[in-house]
Amino acid sequence: xxxxxxxxxxxxxxxxxxxxxxxxxxxxxxxxxxxxxxxxxxxxxxxxxxxxxxxxxxxxxxxxxxxxxxxxxxxxxxxxxxxxxxxxxxxxxxxxxxxxxxxxxxxxxxxxxxxxxxxxxxxxxxxxxxxxxxxxxxxxxxxxxxxxxxxxxxxxxxxxxxxxxxxxxxxxxxxxxxxxxxxxxxxxxxxxxxxxxxxxxxxxxxxxxxxxxxxxxxxxxxxxxxxxxxxxxx
Numbered sequence: 001x002x003x004x005x006x007x008x009x010x011x012x013x014x015x016x017x018x019x020x021x022x023x024x025x026x027x028x029x030x031x032x033x034x035x036x037x038x039x040x041x042x043x044x045x046x047x048x049x050x051x052x053x054x055x056x057x058x059x060x061x062x063x064x065x066x067x068x069x070x071x072x073x074x075x076x077x078x079x080x081x082x083x084x085x086x087x088x089x090x091x092x093x094x095x096x097x098x099x100x101x102x103x104x105x106x107x108x109x110x111x112x113x114x115x116x117x118x119x120x121x122x123x124x125x126x127x128x129x130x131x132x133x134x135x136x137x138x139x140x141x142x143x144x145x146x147x148x149x150x151x152x153x154x155x156x157x158x159x160x161x162x163x164x165x166x167x168x169x170x171x172x173x174x175x176x177x178x179x180x181x182x183x184x185x186x187x188x189x190x191x192x193x194x195x196x197x198x199x200x201x202x203x204x205x206x207x208x209x210x211x212x213x214x215x216x217x218x219x220x221x222x223x224x225x226x227x228x229x230x231x232x233x234x
Contacts, residue, residue, distance in 0.1 A: 016041060016095030017087075017120060018227075019102075021198060022128030023187055024177075025139040026212050027219065029151045031128065032097045034220045039227075042091045046100035048149050049082050050074065060085065076107050080114055098122075104193045105200045125201040126223055128212035132187060139183040143172040156216070 016039065020028045032043040050068060053061030060082050064074045079101055087096055102108040115121055130138075141154040145165035152159050152172060159166050176182060201207050208226035212219055 014123070015093070015120060017115065017122050018095070018097045019122050019125045019201075020097060020099045020128070021125055021194060022130065022212060023132070023135050023191060023194065024183060025135040025142070026128040026130040027138075027216060028099050028128060030157065030216050031126075031219060031223065032099050034216070035097055035223065038220070038224065039095075039097075041095045041097050042086070043097050043099060044083060044086050044092075046079060046083075049086065051149070053082065076110050079107070080110055083111070084114060095123075102197060103190070105196045108197050108200050122201070122206065124227060125198065125207045126226070127198055127207055127209045128219070129209055130212040132191075134213060135187065136180050136183050139178045140180055142178045143174055145170050146173050 018035070018041065020032055022028050029045070032045065035041065036043045050061070050064055054065060054068070055061075060078065063078050064082075067074045067078075083098065083101060086092060102111050112121070138153070138156075141156070143152045143154065143159075143163075144150070145152075145168065147170040148165065148167050150165055150167055151157075152165075159172065163172050164170070165172055177186060198207055208223070210219060210222050210226065214222070
């Protein structure tokens with residue numbers, strides 16, 4: 001296992017659980033996909049998990065459905081149960097990259113306690129640092145496949161055929177919440193509790209702040225270097 005030309009990452013006996021934090025449009029999805037490939041960890045994004053549970057009609061999805069249909073936040077207990085269920089599945093044997101949860105200190109504390117009860121903990125919190133105005137501009141170019149959930153960006157990561165998913169040929173869509181005015185409103189609500197979550201994990205000394213304005217491959221390399229420093233690899 002290597003980190004894109006920077007030497008091998010040290011193996012670890014403990015299952016690796018990483019947390020990606022950043023505002024909408026900061027590149028969490030792109031980095032989670034790259035890290036998943038590089039480290040052999042499953043990517044668990046809260047939005048994708050809920051949408052899949054709804055499509056599959058699972059018990060967890062039905063528990064969340066009424067909240068999502070009203071536009072309310074899904075209760076912490078349901079969200080944690082969903083993440084823990086995914087962590088118990090074979091694909092997460094080596095560990096996981098958590099994306100989109102926890103969003104508040106209360107959620108972080110609940111997740112920490114749930115993991116601790118299983119003898120686990122979050123190894124590293126990766127904060128992707130991107131100015132607000134750049135986040136808004138990035139979001140305007142985002143597109144997603146409604147069938148498989150694959151994300152694209154019109155300038156940064158476009159599909160091979162404009163407007164069409166590379167994987168299954170489905171026409172891509174722009175989510176309503178990627179419109180600039182919606183992004184600004186979301187950021188006003190998202191950023192303050194996100195900073196509180198980072199402060200919570202700062203107390204444990206496990207936050208790595210990464211400049212998210214650089215090209216995606218350079219951001220990935222910076223994350224991997226931060227992880228290597230923690231493992232003591234040379």
